[in-house]
Amino acid sequence: MSQPTMQQVAERAGVSTALVSLVMRDAPNVSDYRRELVLAAADELGYRPNVLARNLASRRTNTFGIVLNDFHNLFFAEVADGIQAAADEAGIRLLYGNGKHSVAGEAEAVETFLQFRVDGIILAGSLDVDTMEKAARSAAVVVVGRTEQSKSVDTVNTDDAAGAALVVNHLANLGHRRIAHIDGGSGAGAAERSFGYQTTMKERGLGDHIQIVAGDYTEAGGMSGTEALMSSAMPPTAIFASNDLGAVGAMDHLVDAGYRVPHDVSLVGFDNTALAAMSYVSLTTVNQPADDLGAMAIRLVRERVDGRVEPHQYVGAPSLVVRTSTAAPAIATDPNGA
Amino acid sequence: MSQPTMQQVAERAGVSTALVSLVMRDAPNVSDYRRELVLAAADELGYRPNVLARNLASRRTNTFGIVLNDFHNLFFAEVADGIQAAADEAGIRLLYGNGKHSVAGEAEAVETFLQFRVDGIILAGSLDVDTMEKAARSAAVVVVGRTEQSKSVDTVNTDDAAGAALVVNHLANLGHRRIAHIDGGSGAGAAERSFGYQTTMKERGLGDHIQIVAGDYTEAGGMSGTEALMSSAMPPTAIFASNDLGAVGAMDHLVDAGYRVPHDVSLVGFDNTALAAMSYVSLTTVNQPADDLGAMAIRLVRERVDGRVEPHQYVGAPSLVVRTSTAAPAIATDPNGA
DNA sequence: TCTAATTCTTGGAGCGCTCTAACTATGACG
DNA sequence: CGTCATAGTTAGAGCGCTCCAAGAATTAGA
Structure with a gap:
């Protein structure tokens, strides 16, 4: 299992190890002749640079680590793809960690x-x-999907409140007035989504119809929340769940209880995960620009590595993806309306 | 961003770097007194061992890399958890790569x-x-979910044929005879699942009812496959999709076309992903023992690292998870039966 | 008290690579 | 032909750590 070293390549090519190093790093000022020589020798030997040694010497790894909070959350898979694409383009290696x-x-x-x-x-x-602050003391750190302010860390996320506004406006435009929201608890961006929901409801003159029930970004939370909502005195005609998974939970309860979606109740999620896109679910939801966020995350980290110290916050624009889970309410004229 | 080194810790503790090294590696034969001293100094300095240097010297990284074919596939998330748990227990670091x-x-x-x-x-x-063979020349390699034979690589997977048998028997026991299968094409384990399906159908005397349609582990594949199946002269009363995603696609078509699951058609998937477990889907499916597979994967790699050379193949036992997508056929007596 | 065995501790030579400083060709120019 | 640049190449000192060989300290035994 012992790998060939730079030394061996140098000997075979009849040059110094320093030259091999230069060739390996694609440095300029190496004659084509020698370059070929070295490359050929490396190839014959099956030489592969030792990142460990390389970076012990250069103090740089040209590698970023990305910690995914949860491998089961499809939204992060999306973001990971965005980040990976940006890293590939920048020639940066990406290693993943399981949170x-x-x-x-x-x-x-x-x-x-x-x-x-x-x-x-x-x-x-x-x-x-704490974890991020600590990490920031030894490396450039950017947080995706959270807004925690911090001088030492950059953040990248979607304007959750704007996303919520998109949802409420879409629903209100369809004619809904009793639009309820299933809160996301401590989930990333949940507070902002809830805030955006409330603000927009008021803007649309629907303040009296604000109805929020607790949830937690899980299917179970969506189910129980919906159950509570539908058994209230004045059940909503539209439900805005704080994320797609919660919306599927809502869908489950609704179907079980005999409601038709969207005929009886319209349903909206958030994140535009693969789940929402499945035709069996076909959920109207809010899309987060994963590629955009990923590219920006990589860019911010690079800037930090290159010396920037002022914190930077990037906020991407969400967009609404309308599928078949939303429609005008069956009873167009709300008996309870203004 | 410059990190404290072992040298600094040694100075502060008033000992040699060698002793610090011993303490850091939890070596025996270090007096409690000195150990405390070193640990305290390291703590005060915020010392963190440099894996790069450590392993340059020891030729070992105590780290395994795991390449996930696709971050979007929830089954791999499951397997990753199993592997991570086993690695944690063994004190091995795990780095993930995005395939x-x-x-x-x-x-x-x-x-x-x-x-x-x-x-x-x-x-x-x-x-x-090719990729795995090449990797095996420089590191211990084990492949999860594929059965490719190779002298240089170990494999870990579930007995897909047995899983398929579980499905067919379950369905047959419920009274189904016209049990169709949506093939998984080139997907991991698809061929074995199909083979198990056919074999078991014959064993149960249902050889004449074997009906296979092409698919590809995607929702779309499941949809079109099901459409083909249901529009055939003799539509099945039960469909066995090669994986959960395909089953959801099947579900989608069935619901769209007005069939009730499981009243009109029973449906079974494979993998027992989170998707199947969602109550909105509630799919009867085959569980792969992810923890088991993960633990075995880690174990096999360790054995290889420790010098084993004979290839090893581990096959885990699948189990059936019965949910609400399967039931006895509506027409108990099949007019076409034997 | 002396010796042998055992437990602790340490010096220092690498591990494979980068990078600075310096050296050697090679040309251009007057 | 001598002088300077400039391009091309190299020696060698680390980077932070491990681990062998060997020395120091402690304990046990007689």
Whole structure:
């Protein structure tokens, strides 16, 4: 299992190791003749640079670590793709860590990256402020999907409140007045979504119809929340769940209880995950510009690595994806309306 | 951003760097007194071992890399959790790579791991034999979810044929005779599932009812396959999709076309992903023992690292998870039966 | 008290690579 | 032909850590 070293390549090519190093790093000022020589020797030997040694010497790994809060959350898969694409383009290596959906798991993943001396760390859906602050002391850090302010960390996320506004306006335009919201609890962006919902309801003169029930970004939360909503004195004609999974939970309860979607109740999610896109679900939802966020995350980390110190916050624009879970309410004229 | 080194810790603790090294590696034969001293100094300095240097010297990284074929596939998330749990227990660091669902992406991820000199590589859902063979020349490799035979690589997977048998028997026991299968094409394990389906159908004397339609592990494949099936001269009373996603596609078509599941048609998937577990879907499916597979994957890699050379194949036992998508056929006595 | 065995501790030579400083060709120019 | 640039190449000192060989301290035994 012992790998060939630069030394061996140098000997075979009849040059110094320094020259091999230059060739390996694509440095200028190497004659084509020698370059070919070195490349050929490396190839024959099956030489592969040792990142460990390389970076011990150069103090740079040209590698970023990205901690995914939860491998089961499809939204992060989306974001990961965006980030990976941007990293590929920039010639940066990306290593992933499993946050195991827990503060401790995230801290461990971060620690591993730090020990590997990655140049930067991207925290996708991070749970813990301490963890990110600590990481920021040793590497460039950007947080995706959270808005925690911090001088030492950059953030990248979608304008959740604007996304919520998109939803409420869409529903209101369809003629809905009793639009309820299933809150996302402590989930990333949940507070902003709820805030955007309330604000927009008021703007549309629907303040009296604001109805919020607790949830938590899970299917179960969506189910129980919807159950509570539908058994209230004045059940809503449209439900805005704080994320897609919650919306599927809502869908489940609605179908079980005999309501038709969207005929009896319109339903909207958030995140535009693959789940929402499945035709069996076909959920109207809010799309987060994952590619955009990913590209920006990589860019911000690079800037930090290159010396920027002022914190930077990027907010991407959400968009509404209308599918078949929303329609005008069956009873167009709301008996309870203004 | 400059990190404290072992040297600094040694100075502060008033001992040699060698002793610090011993303490850091939890070596025996260090007096409690000195150990405390070193630990305290390290803590005060915020010292963090440099894996790069450590492993340059020891030729071991104590780190395995795992290439996930596709971050969007929830089954791999499940397997990743199993592997992570086993790795945690064994005190092994795990780094993830994004295979981007392409041969090239996987090869890149493998190359990165190799350059980082990981001790072992786990390929989850690998697409390409060349990639794994190449990786095996420089590290211990185990493939999860594929059965490609190879002297240099270990494999870990579920007995797909047995899983298919479980499905067919379950359905047959419920009284179904016209049980159709949506094939998984080139997907991991698809051929075995199809084979198991056919074999078991024959065993149950249902050979004449074998009906297979092409699919590809996607929702769209499930939809079109089901459409073809239901519009055939003798539509099935039960459909066995090669994976959960395909089953959801089937579900979608069935519901759209006015069939009730399971009243008119029973439906079974494979993999027991979170998708199948959602109450809105509630799919009867075959569970792969992800924890089991993960633990075994880690174990096999470790054995390889420790010198084993004979290839090893582990096959885990699948189990059936019965949910609400299967029931006895509405017309108990099949007019076409034997 | 002396010796042998055992437990602790340490110096220092690498691990494979980068990078500075310096050296050697090679040309251009007057 | 001598002088300078400039391009091309290289020696060698680290980077932070591990681990062997060997020395120091402690304990046990006679």
